[in-house]
Amino acid sequence: MKTVRIVALRSDRKRLLEHLQDSALMQIKKADGSRGGFEHVDMSRHMQVFERNVTLTEQALKILDGVSPEKGGMLSSFKGRRQIDPDEIGAIAAGSGNVISVCSRIVELDKKRADNIAEQTRIATQLVQLEAWQKLDIPLNTTGTRSTAIFVGSFPEQYTEAALKEAIAAENPKLEFELEIEHAEPSLTCAVIFAPLSQKAMAEDVLRVLGFARPMGATSKIPKDKAERLREKTKRLKLENEMAEDEIASYTGKREDIKVTQDYFRIRTDKYNVINNIDHSRYVFVIEGYVPEEDCEKLRELCERVATCVVDFGEAGEDAPVKLKNNKFAEPAQNILTMYAVPSKVDIDPTPVLAFFFYFFFGMMFSDAGYGILMVLATGLAIKLFKPDKRMRNNLRLFQFCGISTTLWGLVFGSIFGDAPAALYNMFTGSNITMAQLLPWPTLDPQKQALPLMIISIAFGLIHVLVGMSCKFIMCFKQKDYAGAFFDTGLWMLMLIGFAVLAAGIALSPVLMTVGTIIAIASAVGLILTQGRGKKGIVGKFIGGLASLYDITSYISDLLSYSRLLALGLTTGVMAQVFNMLATMMGTNVLGIVFLVVIFLLGHAINIGLNALGSYVHTMRLQYVEMFSKFYEGGGKEFEPFSLNSKYIKIQED
Amino acid sequence: MNGIFLAILGAAIATVLAGIGSAKGVGSAAQTAMGVLSEDSSMFGKMLVLTLLPGTQGLYGFIVGFLILVSSGILNGSTDVTFAQGLAYAGASLAIGFGGLFSGIAQGKAAVSGIAMTSKDEKNFSKGMVSVTLVEIYALLAFIVSLLVVIQIPNMAI
Numbered sequence A: 001m002k003t004v005r006i007v008a009l010r011s012d013r014k015r016l017l018e019h020l021q022d023s024a025l026m027q028i029k030k031a032d033g034s035r036g037g038f039e040h041v042d043m044s045r046h047m048q049v050f051e052r053n054v055t056l057t058e059q060a061l062k063i064l065d066g067v068s069p070e071k072g073g074m075l076s077s078f079k080g081r082r083q084i085d086p087d088e089i090g091a092i093a094a095g096s097g098n099v100i101s102v103c104s105r106i107v108e109l110d111k112k113r114a115d116n117i118a119e120q121t122r123i124a125t126q127l128v129q130l131e132a133w134q135k136l137d138i139p140l141n142t143t144g145t146r147s148t149a150i151f152v153g154s155f156p157e158q159y160t161e162a163a164l165k166e167a168i169a170a171e172n173p174k175l176e177f178e179l180e181i182e183h184a185e186p187s188l189t190c191a192v193i194f195a196p197l198s199q200k201a202m203a204e205d206v207l208r209v210l211g212f213a214r215p216m217g218a219t220s221k222i223p224k225d226k227a228e229r230l231r232e233k234t235k236r237l238k239l240e241n242e243m244a245e246d247e248i249a250s251y252t253g254k255r256e257d258i259k260v261t262q263d264y265f266r267i268r269t270d271k272y273n274v275i276n277n278i279d280h281s282r283y284v285f286v287i288e289g290y291v292p293e294e295d296c297e298k299l300r301e302l303c304e305r306v307a308t309c310v311v312d313f314g315e316a317g318e319d320a321p322v323k324l325k326n327n328k329f330a331e332p333a334q335n336i337l338t339m340y341a342v343p344s345k346v347d348i349d350p351t352p353v354l355a356f357f358f359y360f361f362f363g364m365m366f367s368d369a370g371y372g373i374l375m376v377l378a379t380g381l382a383i384k385l386f387k388p389d390k391r392m393r394n395n396l397r398l399f400q401f402c403g404i405s406t407t408l409w410g411l412v413f414g415s416i417f418g419d420a421p422a423a424l425y426n427m428f429t430g431s432n433i434t435m436a437q438l439l440p441w442p443t444l445d446p447q448k449q450a451l452p453l454m455i456i457s458i459a460f461g462l463i464h465v466l467v468g469m470s471c472k473f474i475m476c477f478k479q480k481d482y483a484g485a486f487f488d489t490g491l492w493m494l495m496l497i498g499f500a501v502l503a504a505g506i507a508l509s510p511v512l513m514t515v516g517t518i519i520a521i522a523s524a525v526g527l528i529l530t531q532g533r534g535k536k537g538i539v540g541k542f543i544g545g546l547a548s549l550y551d552i553t554s555y556i557s558d559l560l561s562y563s564r565l566l567a568l569g570l571t572t573g574v575m576a577q578v579f580n581m582l583a584t585m586m587g588t589n590v591l592g593i594v595f596l597v598v599i600f601l602l603g604h605a606i607n608i609g610l611n612a613l614g615s616y617v618h619t620m621r622l623q624y625v626e627m628f629s630k631f632y633e634g635g636g637k638e639f640e641p642f643s644l645n646s647k648y649i650k651i652q653e654d
Numbered sequence B: 001m002n003g004i005f006l007a008i009l010g011a012a013i014a015t016v017l018a019g020i021g022s023a024k025g026v027g028s029a030a031q032t033a034m035g036v037l038s039e040d041s042s043m044f045g046k047m048l049v050l051t052l053l054p055g056t057q058g059l060y061g062f063i064v065g066f067l068i069l070v071s072s073g074i075l076n077g078s079t080d081v082t083f084a085q086g087l088a089y090a091g092a093s094l095a096i097g098f099g100g101l102f103s104g105i106a107q108g109k110a111a112v113s114g115i116a117m118t119s120k121d122e123k124n125f126s127k128g129m130v131s132v133t134l135v136e137i138y139a140l141l142a143f144i145v146s147l148l149v150v151i152q153i154p155n156m157a158i
Helices: A010-023 A044-067 A073-078 A088-131 A161-171 A197-209 A223-250 A252-277 A293-306 A331-340 A351-366 A369-386 A390-413 A420-429 A450-478 A482-507 A510-530 A538-583 A590-631 B004-039 B041-071 B083-120 B122-155
Strands: A002-009 A082-084 A148-155 A178-185 A188-196 A284-291 A309-315 A649-651
Touching: A002 A010, A002 A293, A010 A252, A010 A284, A010 A293, A044 A088, A044 A223, A044 A252, A088 A223, A088 A252, A148 A197, A161 A178, A161 A188, A161 A197, A188 A197, A223 A252, A252 A649, A284 A293, A293 A309, A331 A351, A331 A390, A331 A590, A331 B122, A351 A369, A351 A390, A351 A450, A351 A538, A351 A590, A369 A390, A369 A590, A390 A538, A420 A538, A450 A482, A450 A538, A450 A590, A450 B122, A482 A510, A482 A538, A510 A538, A538 A590, A538 B041, A538 B122, A590 B041, A590 B122, B004 B041, B004 B083, B004 B122, B041 B083, B041 B122, B083 B122
Parallel strands: A082 A649
Antiparallel strands: A002 A284, A002 A309, A148 A188, A178 A188
């Protein structure tokens, strides 16, 4: 990684920035404002407008998707960004105003729709309240005539006409009144009470004691008419909503335009953000940033071609971002690495090692030739058909390599859709052969030879851990931390190797046993002598060294963890076998064949889903927990070039 | 005395207990995941991975159960299991039965926390995922013990 400084004329700014963005060669650093004679150009107001437009188009798309969903579904997520010609940008810019007004209209319609729905709910509540007054033929807010006071309202109890009369009379026997019950239900009675105007105050007192309340939102209309009006309004609102939805749906054809416009504003926001972050003087501006070493000349050429400028490079410091660069085999695993952490300056890039073991272990866990071939074909087809973007393509490639490894391991374990070939052969011929007999090459059956396979798994684990420790060794060596390299890492590696030789000796020959024991003891002595070197005093050093031997437990648990290679490999095989057994259960009649096809497809689909997930997760765990813990520091920053950070389109290179 | 009942009991213990562990684990994880998905449905893939992690115990139990049925010959209609062999199968099933039961529940709890963490920041996903698989090693150890015993039983002189 190099630092780069470009000084160019302000009149070339637009052109230069556009080319830098298209080429995605450099990462731009924010100016700290300490350069004398230069100033900051504030673009935040423009950026706000652009960002608002991005949000607006996002909302519009979401509404549009709700009203008329986009076709394509699940598979469309594989699709890469659409390529457009550089010349098309002008047309997009020209049409953007139009698209934005369409988006505003969509959002406006949606808001109106939401308001209408809220209004409909409100009306529905009102209608329920009016229900009780359907028989009443005077307005709800009537208070009286010239000679009579009229009370329209409700009591919080259920009364019959006689009971209510009695209750009122009991309160004040002097009151003369007449009443009419409109509606009664438990804990509610709606009634109209008539009293002489001269006794109005008295009637009010009595009614208050009984808990009388006038209806809420009383109007001067007769309840029946009011309800009728409300119903009509609901109908109108519904119609309006349908029309709004139709109008929104009519913009479906604009979907592509909206997406493109959204990206256009996104790209412009990024560009203005850069302008915001760099130093300007009256005639020139300065861009500073990082560029990968191999792209330096390309960048210089590009700048000099499109602008009057001076480009110079310098050595990058500690805080420079990291760009991972790997060959075709290792590159797909970069995503796995960056998911954990981006390598720091002191780390060596572990991607190639990671890639190899990732494919290897995944294959061993998934271990079925049938599934492996399916994976290779499916990912290959997806890459061909959808032309996905780099990230997605790398993910697909990752599974393609895993598929190859899965196929190879499947052949080793004698598993092709489980024991499908043997099971089908037996079903139709009635014979009783096994996969081992059917396949011309020697196989390793995890069910019968679980113990040897477990030893093999742990041996692979040992190699994996040792490779991790070698990385640590190299890292320490590079930093000239020789004590760290030889004592902290080297001795432990020797110790593990000693134990491995010892274990091999138990099975093979006593000579190896002796050799192994000697290596292990020698390295243990070495560890006791060196691991306490940071401590004070002879006793402290000795105890520190002795205590460090306790770390052996963590190495043992790390190694045992690799038994999952066996466990998951076995799981795939046995599950597949179970489904094959179920599928071939019904015999060779027509019904049996239909049953066979259905169960076979369904069963293996389930098995692939469950076990591919398991293999992926557990492979990742082996890398992250068992291997990376041995050496990987992480904590670097990823190289994020100034580029077309778009969702739907990318500019065609010319 | 014939040991066929004991062998079937062993298969049942392995499948059922480990299955309960996974069911509880996946169940609680799925509940939390649906809560997250109700807010942001774009995280479905990540949620699915975290939800399914406590599901392996049930698989391990099922495999041990299945292997017991195969290696005792019950699946081929044989009733040729001695009492001592039956006891051995039942004993072997206890490891994955109880190991799966408790590790499934514990892993479910870890998965719930992992889901909560991922819902706050999607970048936490891989850390959450790895932390949840830390629990799995104990189910795995139990499975291996059960497995190694079960496949050896027909060869034992009992």
